[in-house]
Amino acid sequence: xxxxxxxxxxxxxxxxxxxxxxxxxxxxxxxxxxxxxxxxxxxxxxxxxxxxxxxxxxxxxxxxxxxxxxxxxxxxxxxxxxxxxxxxxxxxxxxxxxxxxxxxxxxxxxxxxxxxxxxxxxxxxxxxxxxxxxxxxxxxxxxxxxxxxxxxxxxxxxxxxxxxxxxxxxxxxxxxxxxxxxxxxxxxxxxxxxxxxxxxxxxxxxxxxxxxxxxxxxxxxxxxxxxxxxxxxxxxxxxxxxxxxxxxxxxxxxxxxxxxxxxxxxxxxxxxxxxxxxxxxxxxxxxxxxxxxxxxxxxxxxxxxxxxxxxxxxxxxxxxxxxxxxxxxxxxxxxxxxxxxxxxxxxxxxxxxxxxxxxxxxxxxxxxxxxxxxxxxxxxxxxxxxxxxxxxxxxxxxxxxxxxxxxxxxxxxxxxxxxxxxxxxxxxxxxxxxxxxxxxxxxxxxxxxxxxxxxxxxxxxxxxxxxxxxxxxxxxxxxxxxxxxxxxxxxxxxxxxxxx
Amino acid sequence: xxxxxxxxxxxxxxxxxxxxxxxxxxxxxxxxxxxxxxxxxxxxxxxxxxxxxxxxxxxxxxxxxxxxxxxxxxxxxxxxxxxxxxxxxxxxxx
Numbered sequence: 001x002x003x004x005x006x007x008x009x010x011x012x013x014x015x016x017x018x019x020x021x022x023x024x025x026x027x028x029x030x031x032x033x034x035x036x037x038x039x040x041x042x043x044x045x046x047x048x049x050x051x052x053x054x055x056x057x058x059x060x061x062x063x064x065x066x067x068x069x070x071x072x073x074x075x076x077x078x079x080x081x082x083x084x085x086x087x088x089x090x091x092x093x094x095x096x097x098x099x100x101x102x103x104x105x106x107x108x109x110x111x112x113x114x115x116x117x118x119x120x121x122x123x124x125x126x127x128x129x130x131x132x133x134x135x136x137x138x139x140x141x142x143x144x145x146x147x148x149x150x151x152x153x154x155x156x157x158x159x160x161x162x163x164x165x166x167x168x169x170x171x172x173x174x175x176x177x178x179x180x181x182x183x184x185x186x187x188x189x190x191x192x193x194x195x196x197x198x199x200x201x202x203x204x205x206x207x208x209x210x211x212x213x214x215x216x217x218x219x220x221x222x223x224x225x226x227x228x229x230x231x232x233x234x235x236x237x238x239x240x241x242x243x244x245x246x247x248x249x250x251x252x253x254x255x256x257x258x259x260x261x262x263x264x265x266x267x268x269x270x271x272x273x274x275x276x277x278x279x280x281x282x283x284x285x286x287x288x289x290x291x292x293x294x295x296x297x298x299x300x301x302x303x304x305x306x307x308x309x310x311x312x313x314x315x316x317x318x319x320x321x322x323x324x325x326x327x328x329x330x331x332x333x334x335x336x337x338x339x340x341x342x343x344x345x346x347x348x349x350x351x352x353x354x355x356x357x358x359x360x361x362x363x364x365x366x367x368x369x370x371x372x373x374x375x376x377x378x379x380x381x382x383x384x385x386x387x388x389x390x391x392x393x394x395x396x397x398x399x400x401x402x403x404x405x406x407x408x409x410x411x412x413x414x415x416x417x418x419x420x421x422x423x424x425x426x427x428x429x430x431x432x433x434x435x436x437x438x439x440x441x442x443x444x445x446x447x448x449x450x451x452x453x454x455x456x457x458x459x460x461x462x463x464x465x466x467x468x469x470x471x472x473x474x475x476x477x478x479x480x481x482x483x484x485x486x487x488x489x490x491x492x493x494x495x496x497x498x499x500x
Numbered sequence: 501x502x503x504x505x506x507x508x509x510x511x512x513x514x515x516x517x518x519x520x521x522x523x524x525x526x527x528x529x530x531x532x533x534x535x536x537x538x539x540x541x542x543x544x545x546x547x548x549x550x551x552x553x554x555x556x557x558x559x560x561x562x563x564x565x566x567x568x569x570x571x572x573x574x575x576x577x578x579x580x581x582x583x584x585x586x587x588x589x590x591x592x593x594x
Contacts, residue, residue: 100574193554207553237557250556317537328514335515337589342580349592350515358517366516371530373510374502387540389550394543396554429532445554470554 003028008072008166008220009259015062015071022055022062022071022115029073029117032164040140040162042155044078045086046118054115061113068223068259070113075165077156078119079126080211081200082106085116089202090124090134093360094340103200104232105169105211112227117165121155124362125331126176126204128152129431130424133364138421141184142494143460147418150180156214157184162494167215167224171201173208174319175413175438178450181214182413182463185452187480187490188214189221192470193445194239195253196225197232205326206237208319208442217490218451218480222258225473229255254471261474264482267301271466271479272406274309277437283416289454289462290412293483297410300482305406311398312436314391319439320432321375321388327365328372334360367428396444403469408479411437413450413463437465447473451480452489461489502531 003011003025014020030048037043051073058071065071076082079089081099083106088094102110109116123133131139131154139154141147142162149158153170157180160168170177172190181188189212196211203209213224231253232238239253273294278287298304336342336356343355361369375384402409415434424431441448446467453464464483468476484490507527511518518526573584581588 097578100570100578233562236560237553237555239555250558311543314540314543317540320533321537321540332515336580338587339578340580346590349590352590353515354517357515361516366514366518367526367529369514369516370507370510370526371533373514374506374530374534377510377513384534384537384540386550387545389552390545390548391540391543393548393551394545396551428529429536432533443554 004032004163006166007216009068009223011166012068012070012072016065018062022058023052025071026051026055026073026115026117029165032162033117036162036164039145040142040158041137042121042139042158042162042164043075044088044090044119044121044136044155047085047116050085051115051117058113058115065113067112067227069227071115072166073115073117074109074167074169075117075120075156075159076106077122077153077168077170079122079171079202080105080169081202082116082119085119087119087202088136090122090136091361091365092135092341093334093356095135097340099200101200104197104234105228106200108227108230109169120153120159120168123152123154123364125202125327125365126152126171126173127327127364127368129175129179129434130419131155131180132421132425133362135362140421141418143185144418146420147460148183148421148424150183150418152176153214154180157181157186157188160184160186160214160216167213167220169211170214171209171211172442173204173323174442175435177212177214178413178438178448178463178465179435181450183418183461185461185489185492186214187217187221187449187451188212189225189449189473189477190441190447191225191229191473192253192447194237195255196228197235197238199232199234203330205323206330207326208323217484218449218477219259219262221449222262222477226256226258229253251470258474258477261478262481263478264485266297266479266482269302269408269475269479270305270406271297271302272305272307272402272409274307274312274402274409274411276309276312277411281415282412283456285454285456286412286414286416286462290410290464293453293464294410296483296486297479300486302479307402307405309398309402311395312440315395315440315443316432316436318388318391318395319435319443320371321384322392322443324368324372325376325385326372328369328376331365331369336360364428392443395440399444399446407475408472409467411465411467413437413465417456417460417462441467446470447476449476449480451483452492453483453487454489455492502527502534
């Protein structure tokens with residue numbers, strides 16, 4: 001049996017049956033890391049010994065295991081705190097930070113019997129769209145080592161695509177799960193804001209950040225989300241569930257059972273194609289592949305609806321203003337006093353702060369801190385920050401109206417396939433504009449996934465995005481599952497054990 | 501709109517130092533980015549309430565129940581200038 005060709009659920013099933021032991025699975029993944037990660041640089045920290053010890057402990061509980069993912073090796077983006085395992089956020093400033101606690105999602109995964117192989121490379125503080133801003137060097141795309149894997153969860157997408165673990169946990173502030181998933185040919189989902197605890201996620205833009213899975217297919221995503229989603233009182237924006245005590249105001253989330261609700265039945269489902277998402281600036285191969293996905297869903301009984309989404313052009317400026325503003329505030333905590341790295345030479349307290357931050361942060365992080373400080377500063381607040389919050393309200397309204405006429409939206413994830421390494425770094429504005437199809441989802445707090453739907457002429461993966469109304473994870477996953485029942489793009493990922 | 505003087509000012513507010521060449525490049529990049537943000541001026545937001553959170557978020561009070569605290573030694577272990585007893589930083593007030 002070629003373990004690395006299995007999905008996470010398939011591996012979980014053979015572990016449960018006793019056909020494969022957990023240690024074998026972990027060893028297979030570690031072998032893949034040893035063979036390939038020198039070239040890919042997807043991991044910042046490999047915790048091999050720890051993973052093998054954990055495997056042996058878990059083996060004793062296989063018979064009683066409840067989770068379908070019990071014993072399945074995976075890995076975690078390095079902005080999610082892991083007790084006793086270094087968590088760098090791909091920054092020099094957190095280079096030797098070992099958290100004294102686990103993030104909520106890490107506790108949930110441990111309860112479900114997950115085995116972590118280690119921590120995944122990313123853009124520094126999740127700021128970037130190519131995973132090239134990491135202090136620990138760029139991640140390479142397993143489909144073409146000369147290209148970026150996307151970002152900021154580029155290590156997560158590359159690891160899953162290359163068979164270095166069966167799924168990964170990433171975070172998505174403006175597309176950081178969906179965009180690298182598209183560029184690496186894997187399936188990734190950002191759930192509804194407030195449905196996965198952010199406790200222990202190192203904050204970039206708190207009103208937009210959300211943790212989610214990157215997997216080999218939609219069914220695996222459903223299974224991982226069943227583990228991750230739920231209320232947590234340690235995150236003030238975490239939403240109560242339908243079955244919980246509820247104080248009578250605000251929305252409640254419909255948690256759980258995503259995997260068992262995954263029917264693949266899309267008959268009568270109305271899938272909207274927003275005209276503005278297929279206009280100028282979209283690569284021809286991407287357009288053709290995403291429209292092809294619409295035809296597959298139509299073939300399974302969905303109804304395709306064309307509609308207008310006139311506010312698309314406001315999403316990128318509104319997003320970058322809000323995200324930078326929150327980043328400038330969130331990153332003020334990194335000052336070289338309580339944890340993290342401290343500059344070696346300084347003259348007094350203020351100089352300690354300045355030298356530590358100046359030498360500890362990379363260029364893109366500084367750029368966003370400066371931009372955020374600017375839009376929040378006296379005299380510019382109303383023109384930029386307040387205006388962006390108003391634009392956010394308008395964008396949310398536009399989604400509400402769109403979902404009156406359809407159940408899901410289908411769009412591209414990115415305007416073009418993965419860029420060549422180095423092409424984006426010199427031109428930050430162009431990199432920001434590449435986020436056009438993903439950022440509006442975060443502004444409106446919606447769930448959305450990216451699924452592989454084709455390859456371009458050079459053999460690079462293309463992703464299609466399905467966006468659902470709040471708490472519509474089940475519908476989006478069902479449509480993706482339906483698509484994957486009829487296609488094999490998700491199985492084309494270079495995951496067979498051969499070097500890419 | 502963003503010139504070297506304004507870049508200096510926001511760098512100071514951000515507790516960051518920009519050396520001359522970096523400041524010049526950063527000023528030009530920020531100017532281009534901020535100029536692009538002006539696209540938002542085409543959007544009519546007359547009478548639109550600024551939206552901080554998509555869902556109505558309000559303060560929720562919980563029972564004031566005692567919880568075990570973090571281990572002091574573990575927290576101090578991460579401090580770059582700590583002595584195991586306290587966080588250490590240069591004197592701030594003479």
